[in-house]
Amino acid sequence: MTTQVTSADLQAFTEDWLDWYRTQEERLADPHGFLAITGLYWLDDRPQRFPDAPGTWRTGSDGVSVALDDGEELVVEGSQVRGEHHFGVLPERGGVNAVWGNAVIEVAKRGGHDIVRPRHPDAPLRTAFAGTPAYAPDPRWALTGRYVAFDEPRPTTVGAAVEGLEHVYDAPGRIEFELDGRSLSLTAFPGHAPGSLSVLFTDATSGVTTYAANRVVGVEPPGADGTVVLDFNRAANLPCAYTDLATCPLPPAENRLPVPIEAGLKIPRERGGA
Template identity: 30%
Template sequence: MSTPTPEVQEEWHRFRSARDAELVQEHGWLTLTSLQWLTEEHAALDHLPGLWSADGAEAALSAAAGDGITLAETGTPVDGTVTASLADEESLLWVYFGGSDGRRIGVELARRGGRCAVRTRDAASAVFTDFDGVPAFGYRSDLVVPGRYAAYPEPVEVPIRTAHPAVDGVHVTVGELMLQLPGAEQEYRLQVSAEGPGRLALTFHDATNNESTAGWRKVVFDAPEPGTSAVTVDFNRAVNYPSAFTAFGTCPMPVGSNIIGVPVEAGEKDPGTR
């Protein structure tokens, strides 16, 4: 295993610092403390003021000014009934309440599998307040792996499971990644999705899962130049999904065939916070 240059090490440390900074954003993933599904009946929910319901894509909240709920977008107190509509897989930080400034808890409205739910994001969550960085393996130069990418003529929707047993998901596969890892006797052929312009994402299982790492991880890499197939996948940049930090995530699991049979001892480890 070759020793990375100081420049490579410095770039990797910048990546890790940026990743940790992303996770400590106000009302970010580390602050999730509950998930509750809405029904057509206008009803109270655990630990939340007001009455909540959903009819298809539209959710409704009724509260009095004394409940201390404000709309996240405008800061306007909720005094009466407010509604919001979402497409499937969309989320909205809808309202705030609690704390000395009335913003300690953010309530996220989400629509998953055709159903609406609310998730609380509490700035006093111990997972958030005690966070001091995601544990990660040391940098491995040999796990910066060359590969080949073959795009599909059209994206293909593949049914998948998610971190929440009540939520089904879909992986939009745009092509396949072929690569061989150190210690593996075979070349792996893995399905990947798009991750914005010029970027691809691999969600994968490997032999470290549920031991030193969470149940699955994701690594993002650059798509090949037009007319070529060569890509480089840096597994040192493999990261956890939010569901590794909280029991209230609905994160997508890998496509069933995206299993790497050798340990990928690079990137993020299991944070142990669920």
């Protein structure tokens, strides 16, 4: 009876992981996902034109603007725009997706810089995408840990996949856990959902079987006693693992684990992964 329950639990665990994996891959390979990016352009006060986007672009104290040529139009937040359009001052890590035919022109701010990043469904990186290699899911890598909140969120500056760029996050706390009898901890950043956490890390597999620069694990909101589940089976690649046209953050120094985490997504085939 115990064996049957264990087998059923393992099957459910694997099926849940497969659902997560498919969602990751679908988001990545979306017609306007990160694999569809064809350029990364840094704006300043000089008018600039790009081969894969309409109009002439600039930014300044009043934010980003584009001057469209006759016959060109964008759809911004559901409205057609022609001529000159002002996107205004964008918040850090914020942005707007402007539709141009079957493409999307992402206008965003990263590391204090305004950027334009066109996304075309027929981008070669996207059309050739064949999926990401991954370790087989294993419950041993779903670890119970303890979240310890800082007295106040700590502004934490980290590097980026783009040389010279920095990101600043307010770290609310750290996650303490044990692996094979060894006490470890990871600084956590806020996640996408309220109360959730996000952990950027590297480990002894980084640059060997997993992407060298970073991986990320999402963590559900801690329990009342601080208990969290740190499921390394769901260690995901950031977009910079696939394309040089991403501005992904790097882990803080204290999140470089000295142990191998043989779980989660591996080096993408686009970077030479098997």
